[in-house]
Amino acid sequence: RLLHTAIERRSAFARLSEQDLAFFQSILGNSGVITDADALVPFNQDWQKKYEGKSRVALRPRSTEQVSEVLRYCSSRRLAVVPQGGNTGLVGGSVPVFDEVVLSTAAMNKVLEFDEVSGTLVAQSGCVLAALDEHVGARGFMMPLDLGAKGSCHIGGNVSTNAGGLRLVRYGSLHGSVLGLEVVLPEPLLPPPPSRGGGGGSSSGSSNGATASAAATAGSTADGRVLDLLRTLRKDNTGYDLKQLFIGAEGTLGVVTAVAIQCAPRPASVQLALLACPTFAAACTTLRAARRMLGEVLSAVEFLDSACSDLATAYLDGVRNPLLPQDAAAAVAGLGEAGDTGGGAAVVARGRGGGEEGLEGGGVGDDRQFYMVVETHGSDADHDTQKMERFLEHVMAEGCVTDGTLAASEAQAKTIWRLREGIAEALARRGAVYKYDVSLPTAVMYDLVEVLRQRLGAAGFGPEGGVQVRREGGVQVRREGGVQVRREGGVQVRREEGVQVVGYGHIGDGNLHLNISAPRYDDDLLHQIEPYVYEFVRQHNGSISAEHGIGLMKAGALPYSKGPVAIELMRRIKETVDPYGILNPYKVLPQR
Ligand code: FAD
Ligand code: 2HG
Ligand code: ZN
Structure with a gap:
């Protein structure tokens, strides 16, 4: 149980050098290589400002070919890479843990194709979900997923987290609506084709129902690491459905560069x-x-x-x-x-x-x-x-x-x-938040909120805590039942300030969002919550991640929801696809 264990930087990873930066600039241009300390802050920090890395560079490729070049180089140099979409993820998966290179898809934001008969959309992975919804909306369709972060999250990030959202109950999971993917792998699986620069691109040719790959569109050649599964077919039973591996892989297996997705008719x-x-x-x-x-x-x-x-x-x-x-x-x-x-x-x-x-x-x-x-x-x-x-x-x-x-x-x-x-x-504005995104049998879902409320209250956290009167900054402060009363500028101010345990979510999918809001992060409080919450979920045959993923936050807790054989198979898949472990290290899989 590595829930609270500090992680050490893997010594096998190289440190970024001036030559590395020069190489990145040679393929992405100056605008595609961000090194300014202020400009790097949003790439290093997650949406909650809870996880923060120290990357010295963020890259903004525009094409599949550039992503492929970047991964080829990073792999040869053993530079670790964290793929980043809209950076709205809630489990610390999208930001570096140490000094990993940030590979942002923000500049890969082109719609490649939309078929108005079948409603199939093909887009680069950096397209913002709301922008895609507007695009297909103007043609009588809607995206099959919707979430509060739609104005910032990218379709590639949605696919990589297997985002659920507000309408899964009707339109289903991305495992059903994603028809095809293009993914750049960290290592080539085939030798590069003989001629480079010929614009041929993908390994699988375009045929009935297939679509031009983003690599081909960008005039690139595949270098043996572009996995072209970018089909728009509704039915395709040709062996293993490899795209499913990357839906929810959280950037640990490859960089999704383009997505083909089935849109639904916009309701009248x-x-x-x-x-x-x-x-x-x-x-x-x-x-x-x-x-x-x-x-x-x-x-x-x-x-x-x-x-x-x-x-x-x-x-x-x-x-x-x-x-x-x-x-x-x-x-x-x-x-x-x-x-x-x-x-x-x-x-x-x-x-x-x-x-x-x-x-x-x-x-x-x-x-x-x-x-x-x-x-x-x-x-x-x-x-x-x-x-x-x-x-x-x-x-x-x-x-x-x-x-x-x-x-x-x-x-x-x-x-x-x-x-x-x-x-x-609102929770983010109130202060520190501990977030748990769990699947549970619907009837007992809210029991978790209630038992945790009692547990934390009994431990002295939360509105159930006792009465305290003390001086803070020369002002007398009284706390009772989680309400703080103090005088500020001659006026009595009451503020609910204690730990609050709240529950909401996608009840139609058996998905509870348990949130513990606190004035500040506190290890004693965390130890009251974890592993208690994970144990509760396991006892009820639930899942410790319904839709947000595992990321950094829950890598150590994965065994609460997955057995040893499943985890071992995940490790072997990871080792096959990414033998040097450069893609999004420290995330998803528990440390050995
Ligand atoms: P990021 O946060 O940038 O990345 C998420 C993960 O995917 C990281 O591990 C990253 O490495 C990886 N990744 C990103 N892009 C790629 C790529 N192109 N290739 C490979 N890996 C990649 N989630 C839900 O499921 N349902 C909700 O209802 C929901 N509501 C939300 C509401 C708010 C206000 C917020 C802030 C978040 C919400 N989320 C929700 C969290 C959700 O996971 C994300 O919003 C979204 O799916 C992530 O997309 P992103 O582009 O921001 O990805
Ligand atoms: C939502 O459904 C998101 O609003 C965020 O998945 C959940 O804040 C959360 O815990
Ligand atoms: Zn949600």
């Missing part, structure tokens, strides 16, 4: 409801009803606990929960601004009744604990509306939903999605 009718449920069991009953009654049009079923709603409304400008009265949301935002110097969330009074646009029959009481976002994608508004109305009537009659609102416009739908999608950002 979209409905979105935000519902309040008194208990998690009621949320599960609502989920079952949604599956049964919304059937083929159901496109998302998400949940958040009320603590998540409070955080999002308190920390993000303009975010509100339409089921809370306006004044409550405004009061939260106001308190946050007035009392906050970057510390804790405002305390929200819940259950004050009267959500705007509340459904008839929906009473708001003190029992509001969970919110659900239920969305449908269909082709006939009348049919879909009727289905949604019947579903809402049913769940309210059953008492598993006590209040709800149906978005009446795109703007209202955005408000609801912003509440859900903003949670990660």
Whole structure:
């Protein structure tokens, strides 16, 4: 169990030299080689600012051929490399641990092909997900995945993490929607073809349903390390499905340079409801009803606990929960601004009744604990509306939903999605966050949040902690029940500042996002959480990574979800493809 073991830099890796930089400049030009210390900060630091490397160079190739040249050189020099897309990953996989060369796909952002009959898209791996969605949206299609990070994450990063997101329940995993990949391997598997520079490119020729590879498009020659699996075929049973190996490989086996993906028709009718449920069991009953009654049009079923709603409304400008009265949301935002110097969330009074646009029959009481976002994608508004109305009537009659609102416009739908999608950002603003992204049997999913809340409270962390009064910076501070009260500038300021355990996620996929928000990172707190969380997950036959991947954060914990034979096979695949281990070292596989 290497959960807390410090990692040492592998001595087999070379250190970057001036000659290395000169070589990179010779193939990428000055603009493709970043060495300025300030400019390197965002490449070295992850989205959460939790993991930080010390790379001295970030490379921005524009073509498959350039990626291939870079890997050929790095392999011969034994320079370690970390592939980086939009750098929105949440497990420390996308940034260097030490001084690895950062290979960013940001300049590989061209759409290569879109087939308007079949809806197949071929794009370079550095295309931003939202930009691709806009591109195919203008042609009547949508990307088969959507996530809060869509404005920054790259399709290559999505594939490499096997990102799940908000609509997996309807459009499935990338293991199904990715039709083809082009990947540059760290070592050649074949000798280079005899003539270089002839523009031939890929090893597999274009045939019916196949597409031009990005290498060929860029006029490159494959040098025996470009694995061209860039087909757009829906069906292709020709031996092992090698592309699946790279979906979710987190940059440890190759650099994905292009992706062929099946897009879905953009729905003509979209409905979105935000519902309040008194208990998690009621949320599960609502989920079952949604599956049964919304059937083929159901496109998302998400949940958040009320603590998540409070955080999002308190920390993000303009975010509100339409089921809370306006004044409550405004009061939260106001308190946050007035009392906050970057510390804790405002305390929200819940259950004050009267959500705007509340459904008839929906009473708001003190029992509001969970919110659900239920969305449908269909082709006939009348049919879909009727289905949604019947579903809402049913769940309210059953008492598993006590209040709800149906978005009446795109703007209202955005408000609801912003509440859900903003949670990660709100947590990041509150302070330190320990994130766990687990798959569990849906019915017991929230038990993990509750037992951890109790466990941390009993250990003196969190709102359940005792009463403390002490002087800090000459000011008397009183802490009780996780609320800090102090006087600042003659004004009494109350701030929820303790450890908060919150849960939300993709309930339709059995995927819980357990987040422990704390004023600061603290090893004692971490030891209360790990390995407890991983043990809980193992006991329930769950997965320690539902969608975010393993990265650096969970490499030591992999044995909680994978047996020794599976891990050994993973190691052998890694050793075959990357014998010098230069690609994204220290990530995914546990140290021996
Ligand atoms: P990066 O973060 O740059 O990289 C992620 C991993 O992939 C790293 O290991 C990296 O080395 C590797 N990699 C990147 N590009 C390549 C490539 N071209 N070839 C080989 N390896 C590569 N995830 C979900 O699954 N569902 C969600 O709903 C979701 N929501 C999110 C919301 C927010 C606000 C944020 C910040 C993150 C969210 N994530 C979610 C995390 C998710 O993993 C990423 O957002 C996304 O899939 C990563 O893409 P990226 O381009 O940012 O990759
Ligand atoms: C989401 O679903 C992301 O919003 C982020 O996967 C999850 O913050 C998290 O734990
Ligand atoms: Zn998620």
